[in-house]
Amino acid sequence: MKYEIYSGAGNTFVMINNLNWSNEIPLYKQDEFAEVICRELFKEIDGVIFADRPVTHGSDVRMNYYNRDGSFGAMCGNGSRCLAMYLFKNGIVNSKEILLEAVNDIYKAEIIDDDSVKITFPDPKHFRFNVTLKAEIGGVFKELCVSYADVGSDHLVLFLDDENNKAVLGGCSIEEIDVNTIGAELRNHFEFQPRGANVNFVKPVKGSEIRIRTYERGVERETLACGTGVISSAIIYALDRSAKPPVTVQVESGEKLMVDFKLSSGKISELSLTGSAKKIGEGEF
Numbered sequence: 499m500k501y502e503i504y505s506g507a508g509n510t511f512v513m514i515n516n517l518n519w520s521n522e523i524p525l526y527k528q529d530e531f532a533e534v535i536c537r538e539l540f541k542e543i544d545g546v547i548f549a550d551r552p553v554t555h556g557s558d559v560r561m562n563y564y565n566r567d568g569s570f571g572a573m574c575g576n577g578s579r580c581l582a583m584y585l586f587k588n589g590i591v592n593s594k595e596i597l598l599e600a601v602n603d604i605y606k607a608e609i610i611d612d613d614s615v616k617i618t619f620p621d622p623k624h625f626r627f628n629v630t631l632k633a634e635i636g637g638v639f640k641e642l643c644v645s646y647a648d649v650g651s652d653h654l655v656l657f658l659d660d661e662n663n664k665a666v667l668g669g670c671s672i673e674e675i676d677v678n679t680i681g682a683e684l685r686n687h688f689e690f691q692p693r694g695a696n697v698n699f700v701k702p703v704k705g706s707e708i709r710i711r712t713y714e715r716g717v718e719r720e721t722l723a724c725g726t727g728v729i730s731s732a733i734i735y736a737l738d739r740s741a742k743p744p745v746t747v748q749v750e751s752g753e754k755l756m757v758d759f760k761l762s763s764g765k766i767s768e769l770s771l772t773g774s775a776k777k778i779g780e781g782e783f
Contacts (some may be wrong), residue, residue: 499524503779506576508722508751509544510646510778511585512536517559517639523548525562529555533568535783544714544721546579549585557599558591565716571693572716573600573650575771579615582607583775601650616772619729621765623650627738632653633683640666645734650768652695653730657739659702672701672709677720681713698727700735707746708735714773722751725771731768732757 499521512535516522523531532546539616548562561581563574578598585591586609594609598617604616626646632639643662645655658665658672667675681697695712710731712724732745736759744758755773759766 499783500598501781502584502588502777503543504580504775506580506723506725506775507749507753507755509576509580509724510542510722511574511577511580512540512543514546514548514769515548516562516589517590525550528562529564529568529570531565532564538567543576544717545577547581549581549590552599553770554599554604556598557604558593559585559596559598561598561600561716562609563600565714567716567718569716571601572652573603573605573619573726574745575617575619575649575651575729576603576723576773576775577723577725578617579773579775580625580769581653582609582615582617582779583613589678595769596686599650603721605652610772613774613776614772615723615775619649619769619771621767621769622647622649622729622733623696625651625734625737627734628707631684631687631689633680633687635680635683635738642666642684645738646690647689647734649726649729649733651726651729652690654690654695654697655700655734656684656698657693657700657702672711675699675711677711677713681720682718685713685715696724696727696730698724698731700731702735702739703748706736706741706744707740707748708732711750720750723749723753723755723773725755725773727758728755728773729769729771730766733769734761736764738760
C-alpha cells in the first residue's frame, strides 16, 4: 500500500488512499493502524488520514482522520486541505472543487493554486468567553482566563496580553511560553472532560493579525500548525476583540493562514480557512 506525506502549513499527515475494495484497511482497524504506524514509523507526524468511500450522498470522499494516539471524532482543518490537494494531484477527484465528508458534516475544498487550498466550514455555534480555569502552574494552582470554541474540534484560546494571564504567567512572551507543560495541564482540565480540548496561546500582532502556538490533544504536544486552532483563535479574536475579517494567523512553522468569515450580530457565517498544502514525502507499507 502506497502512502504520501503532506504538510499543511507545518501540520503533517500520512495520506492513505483507502478507496480500493481489494486493498483497504477496514474502519474498525483504522485507529489501531494509525497508532501503530505513528509510534513505529512516523515519530514526527501529527496524524493519519484515510480517503474512504463517502457515506453521505453528494460528497466526493469521506475523510477519516486519526491523531497520533489513534483517537478519532474531530475535524482537522489542515488535514482536510491536505486531503483535497492529495485527491486532486493523484487524479482521484478531477475537479478543483471537492466536497469532503468528515465526522458529521460536509466541507467544500477549493484548490487555489499548486500549493494552496481553501476549505469552507459550517457556521460555528458553541462559544464561551472569559472562562476562569484553575490550573497548576509552576507547582502552584492559579487562575487563567480562557475562551472556548467548537468548530468541529474543541479549542481553548488564551490571550497572552490579558492582564490576568500576564500576571499568572509572569508576562512571558509567546516565544517563551511553555506550551507543552501548560498546554497539557489545560488540555486535561476537568471542565472539558471527557474529550478534553486543544489549547491555543495567542498574541495579537496588529490590526487583524495574530500569532499563535497550539498544543493538540491526541498528538499530545505542540504542533507547528493546527487548522481548527487557527480558526478558533481568529473568530474568538473577532468576537472578543472586535477584529475585522479576514484575520491573518501566523503559526509556529512561520507560515501564515487566512481565516475569512462574515460577522453580523455576534454570529459567524461563510467561514473559511486558506493556506498551504504540500506533498513532502511518499513510500510504501
